[in-house]
Amino acid sequence: MPELPPGQRWVGDFIEYSALGRPSVNLEEWRLTVTGLVERELSLSYRELRSLEQVEIVRDFHCVTGWSVREVRWRGVRIARLAEMAGVRPEARWVRFVSLDGYDTSVPLEDALVEDAIVALEVNGRPLPEEMGFPARPIIPHLYAWKSAKWLTRVEFARGYPGGFWEDKGYHPRGNVLREERTL
């Protein structure tokens, strides 16, 4: 049994949070763009993303409101791989994730570049269901789940702290689960 971080409780399944509603996604038009402090902007179709090396991770998922889901299997492309393809500039310190519905969130660059930080395309062996952010969401398992922007469409590298939907309401710039970085 995995260990429960401080202030969390196990629940059996995900609780859907879609603060700005569920956007409708047209997969033909959808692109994941990688922008900001990069040498080469990327604009990847779903097919192109799927053709990159996929990695699988099995990690617990922790919402800052206190619920945790055990041992979720995610599959997708390492954020570090996208950063390398785009050529992130040395001045970059932050990564901002932007969703189709307008939700956004940001994390320190070093947290986004760890080995098990991915842009997930699958959960538990199937493509992300619509309500879970199809076609893509970042998963950075050591950070709280609000950093996992569903319906991801843009990864932006920045020098200054970009903030985000919850961050601008007082939530933590990093959100490390074991350090209980919930609010400022």
Ligand SMILES: Nc1nc2c(c(=O)[nH]1)N[C@H]1C(S)=C(S)[C@@H](COP(=O)(O)O)O[C@H]1N2
């Ligand atoms: N676009 C978008 N992404 C989002 C959210 C949201 O409201 N909108 N909520 C976040 C929060 S607080 C959590 S806990 C997780 C919940 O993921 P789930 O809806 O798949 O359970 O999504 C995160 N990503």
Ligand SMILES: [Mo]
């Ligand atoms: Mo959350």
